[in-house]
Amino acid sequence: MSGQRVIAxxxxxxxxxxxxxxxxxxxxxxxxxxxxxxxxxxxxxxxxGWRRAMRGLRRRAKGWRGAWxxxxxxxxxxxARGFPLRFSSVLKTLKAAGVRVGVxxxxxxxxxxxxxxxxxxxRAQLHVMLKALRFSDCAVFTVPLGKTSWIKGxxxxxxxxxxxxxxxxxxxxxxxxxxxxxxKLSIAVFSITGGKSxxxxxxxxxxxxxxxxxxxxxxxxxxxxxxxQDAEAELKHRFHGSAVELHVMGVLPGEAVVRSLSVKRQRxxxxxxxxxxxxxxxxxxGTCWSAFWRTSTTALRLRNGAGxxxxxxxxxxxxxxxxxxx
Numbered sequence: 409m410s411g412q413r414v415i416a417x418x419x420x421x422x423x424x425x426x427x428x429x430x431x432x433x434x435x436x437x438x439x440x441x442x443x444x445x446x447x448x449x450x451x452x453x454x455x456x457g458w459r460r461a462m463r464g465l466r467r468r469a470k471g472w473r474g475a476w477x478x479x480x481x482x483x484x485x486x487x488a489r490g491f492p493l494r495f496s497s498v499l500k501t502l503k504a505a506g507v508r509v510g511v512x513x514x515x516x517x518x519x520x521x522x523x524x525x526x527x528x529x530x531r532a533q534l535h536v537m538l539k540a541l542r543f544s545d546c547a548v549f550t551v552p553l554g555k556t557s558w559i560k561g562x563x564x565x566x567x568x569x570x571x572x573x574x575x576x577x578x579x580x581x582x583x584x585x586x587x588x589x590x591x592k593l594s595i596a597v598f599s600i601t602g603g604k605s606x607x608x609x610x611x612x613x614x615x616x617x618x619x620x621x622x623x624x625x626x627x628x629x630x631x632x633x634x635x636x637q638d639a640e641a642e643l644k645h646r647f648h649g650s651a652v653e654l655h656v657m658g659v660l661p662g663e664a665v666v667r668s669l670s671v672k673r674q675r676x677x678x679x680x681x682x683x684x685x686x687x688x689x690x691x692x693x694g695t696c697w698s699a700f701w702r703t704s705t706t707a708l709r710l711r712n713g714a715g716x717x718x719x720x721x722x723x724x725x726x727x728x729x730x731x732x733x734x
Contacts, residue, residue, distance in 0.1 A: 413447060413472075413475050414446050414476045414478065415446075415447050415449055416432040416449065417450070417477050418450045418480050420453065421450070422485070424634070425634075425659060428480050428485065428514055431571065432448050436448070449468065451486075451498060453486075453494070454488075458494055465498065465501055470505055472502075472505060472507045473506040474506060476507070476508045477502050477510065478511075478512055479502070479509065479510065479540075479544075480512050481513050481515060481537070483533050483536075490519055490529045490533065491528075491532045491533075492536050495536050496536060499539075499540060499544065508546075509544050511540045511544040513540075515533075515537075516555075517557060517558070518530045518537065518558070534558055541566070544565060547565045548567055548569050552568050592627060592628045592653065593627055594627070594628040594629075595620070595627060595629050596631075596669055597636075598632065598633045599633030600631070600636060600639045601635065606638070606639060610642055614643070614646045618647075621650065621651045625651065626651045626652075628653045628654075629647070630669070631654070633658075636658050636659075
């Protein structure tokens with residue numbers, strides 16, 4: 409390929425799926441039309457240790473001189489326990505090699521909590537993010553800069569590029585038969601956090617969906633992604649005897665997610681659009697009434713022909729942020 413080279417630099421991969429790597433692959437496909445070649449590289453510090461990984465990065469960075477390197481930031485991609493203090497060294501190494509450094513902030517806020525370790529982690533992440541903003545030649549944010557708590561005033565380096573779900577939009581994926589709705593409205597939940605936080609999330613999900621069902625009638629709840637199947641028994645118990653129809657699917661390929669959400673309506677109704685916002689971007693489905701609802705969601709809004717307000721459906725639109733790449 410003869411296009412201008414751009415490097416996407418990633419840290420530790422997430423499992424079982426890596427949304428940041430998928431984001432980079434989609435970006436690479438889109439950049440081909442603009443005559444750019446996106447190459448995905450990793451700093452393999454979990455396998456090699458930080459000292460050896462940094463030596464390898466210095467060696468590779470010599471060949472990137474003058475090129476753009478888009479460093480993908482999440483706290484857990486650059487640290488084992490959410491203290492990404494080595495991230496600044498990565499940026500310094502790239503700058504010393506003469507590359508143009510861009511930082512893509514997939515984590516828009518530092519993790520929070522009430523414990524002493526949580527407060528320390530929050531301060532460490534905030535320090536690293538501010539330092540990364542200073543070191544970078546360009547910073548990409550997936551929410552408007554005015555919505556972030558740690559950027560005061562305008563940043564000349566920062567730009568807002570919204571990010572949607574990492575799902576295929578091919579006709580093949582969309583044309584296959586999905587779940588028959590029977591006229592029901594559908595809500596989709598992408599991933600549930602494990603452990604104690606997951607139990608709290610289940611409480612909030614059940615409360616919100618039951619409240620929505622009391623206002624708009626029968627609902628279908630589709631739960632998929634990480635830890636979905638672990639939460640199945642509790643969700644079935646909590647929705648027993650309610651007007652909510654539950655589907656739990658676990659981790660699925662992108663095409664299967666699209667088929668699951670491309671619900672087939674059995675009665676005609678006015679077109680309605682759900683718009684949802686979370687701390688990693690925005691997406692819209694206008695062909696069916698489905699809400700992508702992730703554990704990272706921080707604000708949820710609804711627009712439709714009936715003029716129904718989201719504040720009338722989901723009381724308190726603030727939901728827990730994800731602690732992993734989701």
